[in-house]
Amino acid sequence: MATPMFRFDPVELPPEAIALRHEVRDFIAEHQHLMGLARSEFNRDFSRAMGKKGWIGMTWPKQYGGHERSAFERYVMIEEMLAAGAPLSAHYIGDRQSGPNILRFGTEEQKQFFCPKIAAGELTFCIGMSEPNSGSDLAGTRTRAVKVDGGYRINGSKLWTSNAHRSDYAILFCKMASDGKEEVDRHGGATQFLLDLKTPGIEIRPVINLLGEHHFNEIFLTDVFVPDWLLLGKEGNGWNQVTSELAFERSAPDRFLVLFQMLREMVRMAGPDPDKATAAALGKLISHLATLRGMSLSIAGMLQEGLSPNNESAIVKDLGTRYEQDIPVVARQLFPTEPELEAIDAYVSLIARSTMNAPRFSIQGGTREILRGIIARGLGLR
Numbered sequence: 001m002a003t004p005m006f007r008f009d010p011v012e013l014p015p016e017a018i019a020l021r022h023e024v025r026d027f028i029a030e031h032q033h034l035m036g037l038a039r040s041e042f043n044r045d046f047s048r049a050m051g052k053k054g055w056i057g058m059t060w061p062k063q064y065g066g067h068e069r070s071a072f073e074r075y076v077m078i079e080e081m082l083a084a085g086a087p088l089s090a091h092y093i094g095d096r097q098s099g100p101n102i103l104r105f106g107t108e109e110q111k112q113f114f115c116p117k118i119a120a121g122e123l124t125f126c127i128g129m130s131e132p133n134s135g136s137d138l139a140g141t142r143t144r145a146v147k148v149d150g151g152y153r154i155n156g157s158k159l160w161t162s163n164a165h166r167s168d169y170a171i172l173f174c175k176m177a178s179d180g181k182e183e184v185d186r187h188g189g190a191t192q193f194l195l196d197l198k199t200p201g202i203e204i205r206p207v208i209n210l211l212g213e214h215h216f217n218e219i220f221l222t223d224v225f226v227p228d229w230l231l232l233g234k235e236g237n238g239w240n241q242v243t244s245e246l247a248f249e250r251s252a253p254d255r256f257l258v259l260f261q262m263l264r265e266m267v268r269m270a271g272p273d274p275d276k277a278t279a280a281a282l283g284k285l286i287s288h289l290a291t292l293r294g295m296s297l298s299i300a301g302m303l304q305e306g307l308s309p310n311n312e313s314a315i316v317k318d319l320g321t322r323y324e325q326d327i328p329v330v331a332r333q334l335f336p337t338e339p340e341l342e343a344i345d346a347y348v349s350l351i352a353r354s355t356m357n358a359p360r361f362s363i364q365g366g367t368r369e370i371l372r373g374i375i376a377r378g379l380g381l382r
Contacts, residue, residue, distance in 0.1 A: 006312050006378065010294070011301040017072040024080040027053060034087065041087030042166055044121065051121030056095045059303075060103060065116030071304035075253065075297060082257040089163060094118040097248040098125035098171050102194070105233035105241050110194065114169075126164045127249075128172035128195060128219065129242065132157060137370075138242060139186040143174035143221065145193070151227040152193065157220045160364070164217040165204050170195045172226075173242050176235055190238030194230040201225070210356040211341065243310060256292045256320035258361070259327045262354045263289070265347045266327075269335045281330050288323050292316060311378030318371040321361045328354040 027049075028035070034046040050056055058074040060066020081088055099118045102110055117123035134140040143156025156174060164170065176189040197204070201224040207216035233241050263285060270278050295316050302309040331351055339352030362368050376382045 006315060007302070007309070008295050008298040008312060009301060011072075011297045013072050013076065013297075014070065017070065017076045020073050021076050021080060024055075024077050025084075028080065028084045028086060035085060042089040042163055043087040044090045044124070046087050047091035047121035047124075049121070050091065051119060056091050056121055057099055057115065057119030060099065060115060060119065064103065064111050065119035067119075071300045072297075075300040079253050079257065079293075082254055083260050085261055090124050090166075091118065091121050092254075093127060093162075093167075094123060094125040096252055097127075097245045098169075100248055101171060101192075101241060101245045102232065104244065105192075105237075106194075107229070109229060110232070114194070123169065124163070124167040126161050126167040126170045126197075128158045128161060128170035130158060130160045132159050132218070138173060139190075139239070141173060141175055141190075143172070144177035145174050145191060145226075146177045148225070151225055152231070154193070154195075154221050154224045154226060157218060159216075159218050160207070161204075161217045161219050162215050164197065164219055165206065165214070167197055170197060170219070171232060171245070173238055175238075187239035189236055190242070191235050192232040192238045192241050193226050194232050195224075195226060196230070199224055199226070209360075211353065244308060246310070246313075253293065253296050255317050256289065256296070256323055258357075259324050259354050262327050262331060262350045265350055266331050266334065269347055278334055281334055285323070285327065285330060288326075292320055292323060295319075311374060314371045314374040314378070318368060318375070321368065324361050325358045328358050 031046065031049060034043055034049070047056070054067045054069075055077050057064075057066040058069045058077065059071055060068070062068055078088075095118065099115055102114050106114070114123065118125070129138055131141055131143065134142070141156075143154065143158065145152045145154045154172070154174060158164075158170075158172070161170065172193045172195040174191060174193070176191055195202075201222045203220040203222070205218045205220070206214045207218055208214055209216060266285075267282060270282055274282065295312070299309045299312050299316060302312070328351060331354070335347065335351075337348050337351060339355055340348050341352045343349045343352070373382065
């Protein structure tokens with residue numbers, strides 16, 4: 001029996017995607033006053049401006065606020081935004097995974113209520129997956145929902161929820177407390193809800209990162225009532241839904257373009273005539289970037305075909321993590337400097353920021369161990 005192979009077909013961008021690249025660059029130039037240094041910057045004004053251009057929910061049906069453009073056009077738009085350091089954080093989760101999951105599993109009422117607001121840049125989502133003491137083991141979630149009259153009563157906690165303190169909703173992953181299947185099936189009872197973060201009983205506490213910034217949060221839910229209409233999909237189908245959502249999260253170019261500005265500064269530091277060792281080191285990084293881009297673009301092609309490239313997405317995320325963590329290491333070797341966050345020199349500031357950001361890359365979106373388990377399963381090795 002032949003070993004299953006992963007699919008990474010070569011893809012050529014269609015003319016409309018190539019034309020869009022220039023339009024996006026013009027938009028970025030016109031909105032420099034709203035630009036940040038990273039995708040994690042949260043700016044609702046920038047998101048609304050993108051919504052007016054039709055660049056959120058680009059591939060969604062028009063009846064739900066989308067624009068029915070190709071996955072390739074969306075890819076080019078995101079690629080340009082990331083390379084420029086655009087502040088995408090206010091809409092990115094909703095556009096990348098929450099909206100698509102609602103479109104796939106939600107009711108007609110949910111699609112009509114949420115998707116047009118996400119596409120307009122007016123409604124912000126965060127991810128309610130990870131928990132204390134569970135890490136990337138989503139099947140080990142301890143957050144529990146109990147069916148009550150008119151809805152569900154939920155208790156538990158979530159960790160590493162980026163921008164929860166500024167978001168409107170979260171897609172919450174938990175288990176039904178009354179379902180005994182989880183003792184024999186770790187995925188039994190898994191369920192998702194659309195959680196209004198203003199609901200009584202929700203407490204959001206900050207988790208400050210190494211940079212002294214407040215992006216992460218811990219969420220505590222104490223007898224939180226969620227009405228019936230905010231159940232996403234079906235009770236017990238949460239595992240299928242969350243793995244579908246993670247495919248969107250792991251396949252995007254943000255898994256290898258977060259430190260693109262750091263790479264750009266390294267090329268600037270090297271100058272037009274670098275020595276052989278510097279040229280070789282930078283060439284290796286750039287060739288890895290080109291390979292990752294080709295693989296990621298291939299995934300965009302699969303999404304365009306309506307496929308679910310879960311295994312391929314895990315590979316790109318794992319390789320992208322290693323690549324991004326290599327960038328600050330190579331930078332310190334080639335151009336040693338004393339890192340300083342508030343430095344005027346862009347390279348000195350970026351080397352400090354990228355060095356302190358790098359450890360989280362191998363955690364967010366699934367640890368290496370989880371990703372390699374998915375890859376091994378895709379190869380039929382487990």
